[in-house]
Amino acid sequence: MGGVVLEIDLYGALMSQFKRAKKEYEIAKEKKNESIAKKKALECAKLLRQIAKYDEYNEKRYLEKAKKWELVANNIEEVFNPSKANKSKSTKKSGPSNKPSSSNTTEDEVENEIDKFKNFVKNNLIQKSTIKWEDIGGLEEVKQLMMETIVISALQKPASIQPWKGILLFGPPGTGKTLLASACAGSLEATFFNVKASSVSSKYYGESSKIISALYDVARELHPSIVFIDEIDALTTKRSDGISEASRRMLSTLLTELDGFQDKGSDRLILTLSATNTPWDLDEAVLSRFSRRIYIPLPDKKATKEIIKINTKGLKLDVNLDEIADKCVERLYSGRDLKNLCQDAIWNMIRDVNKDLYKMANLSYKELKRRKLKTRALTDDDFEEAFKKIKSPLTKSIIKKYEKWKEEFGG
Ligand SMILES: Nc1ncnc2c1ncn2[C@@H]1O[C@H](COP(=O)(O)OP(=O)(O)OP(=O)(O)O)[C@@H](O)[C@H]1O
Ligand SMILES: [Mg+2]
Structure with missing residues (x-):
């Protein structure tokens, strides 16, 4: 391995630095510390210019925002003495001093954008x-x-x-x-x-x-x-x-x-x-x-038995579980294969004891809710049928490949 050059995309880190700088700007402003506020406003502008480089889709917007922060920095006196400037009242933010509308827009836009993605995450991920x-x-x-x-x-x-x-x-x-x-x-x-x-x-x-x-x-x-x-x-x-x-x-x-x-x-x-x-x-x-x-390997015999039990919960197993498990291990079944095997075996059982199940399809939902599905213990035959349908896509040589990688890089 080696030789892979990864250009680190610092978007997230820059954004968080920006947020910090902005906060520090606000604190400085509250404390009426003009020189620090100016420094922080310039820092915000600089960070936004860097952020723009990482986001070609919104490059222009970030550059505009950077310009607005520069404007704030260059007019810091006005920001601190709003009476000198034209009176633009901030309605959204409460604070001891008003912000000029220019900086407000910048802050709000960036915040809106951050909120947009956070909401996306909250709603979707x-x-x-x-x-x-x-x-x-x-x-x-x-x-x-x-x-x-x-x-x-x-x-x-x-x-x-x-x-x-x-x-x-x-x-x-x-x-x-x-x-x-x-x-x-x-x-x-x-x-x-x-x-x-x-x-x-x-x-x-x-x-x-x-x-x-x-x-x-x-x-x-x-x-x-x-x-x-x-x-x-x-x-x-x-x-x-x-x-x-x-x-x-x-x-x-x-x-x-x-x-x-x-x-x-x-x-x-x-x-x-x-x-x-x-x-x-x-x-x-x-x-x-x-x-x-x-x-995370394929299940061994003991794990296979456990997974079968988990996937047949609530049903009796009238089977030779050892034999079934041996067969599963030999066939390189994964947990997912075992789940499918159990599902299939359960279906075989259901069809066996509820012969005319499909005929009930014309009954109303209310009527169906009143009736009970017949079940019985799962048998080797149910599993025998199921085995025919479940094939693992894996081979011994693929498993070897995982084991080899584990030896070299696992831990
Ligand atoms: N160890 C296990 N115990 C119980 N059930 C398991 C186990 N492994 C897998 N299963 C069953 O198989 C299903 C699929 O497992 P899971 O989605 O966790 O696999 P995965 O390793 O994430 O697979 P993939 O690599 O394809 O994403 C699970 O929903 C579960 O029903
Ligand atoms: Mg998965």
């Missing part, structure tokens, strides 16, 4: 998670590690003890990566941000980096937070198909956030989990931020 640790079969070590991480971040501790901020989950499809992230959020009752990297970067092309920056703003606001970035490989530069400009920007904002540039020394829990089926596609920039990389 937050999910309610009701998944608990018990819903996950196997993966004992992983579960323990995640529970520890969460506990450490909540406990009072010396500043030198820092919990993991970023954890990468890698492994074949359907092994429980998304489930683990949901369980983290569910058990903590944390705000759960579920982001599919590829869909954000393609759907919100040009805005994806702002969405990520807003996402972490909201995550800090609504902590404890679990940020789950699925398919992180879609953002990485090592992909042979190349990555889009949008993905590149989104990734660099994400990396900046992960560096904790804006949140040093805070004990708010904001844990970023990412997942991939193709860890070998990840470049160093990503790997270095996710120093904890956990392999």
Whole structure:
């Protein structure tokens, strides 16, 4: 590896510096400290000019805003003595002194823009998670590690003890990566941000980096937070198909956030989990931020039995579970395959004992609600039929590839 040059997109970091500078400007203004206010206004302008470079779509607007801040800086006397200038009353902000309309517009516009993205995040990327640790079969070590991480971040501790901020989950499809992230959020009752990297970067092309920056703003606001970035490989530069400009920007904002540039020394829990089926596609920039990389393998026999039990809850199992589990392991079934297998077996049972089920379709919903679905224990035959339908897309050599990557980069 190596040789990957990633141009860091500082949009998020700059935006937060801008917000800070603006706040400092306001404080200086309240304290009637003209020289500091002027310095801060110039800093705001400078930062907006830098931000403009990272946002070709809104470049002009940021440059205009920068000009307005320069105007504020150059007319700082008027700002401090509004009586000298024409009287433009600020209606929105209450404060000891009035702001000239020019600076107000700038501030409001930037704030509106930030709010727009934060609202987008709040309305689209937050999910309610009701998944608990018990819903996950196997993966004992992983579960323990995640529970520890969460506990450490909540406990009072010396500043030198820092919990993991970023954890990468890698492994074949359907092994429980998304489930683990949901369980983290569910058990903590944390705000759960579920982001599919590829869909954000393609759907919100040009805005994806702002969405990520807003996402972490909201995550800090609504902590404890679990940020789950699925398919992180879609953002990485090592992909042979190349990555889009949008993905590149989104990734660099994400990396900046992960560096904790804006949140040093805070004990708010904001844990970023990412997942991939193709860890070998990840470049160093990503790997270095996710120093904890956990392999989520196919379930072994014990885990397979647990997952079957979880997915047949409420039904009796009149089967040779050991034999079924052996067969599943041999066929390289993932948790998702096991879930489908159980669903299928359950259907076989339902059809067997409710022969004329479809005929009830002409009954009213009210009438149907009064009747009960017949069930019986699941048998080996139900599973035998189901086995015919479920085929794992995996091969032993793919599994070897994961194991090899784990040996080299996991940990
Ligand atoms: N360890 C497990 N315990 C219980 N159920 C599981 C487990 N692994 C997978 N499943 C079942 O399979 C479904 C899919 O799992 P999940 O979405 O977590 O897989 P994933 O690893 O995120 O897959 P992908 O890589 O394709 O995104 C789950 O909703 C669950 O029903
Ligand atoms: Mg998933």
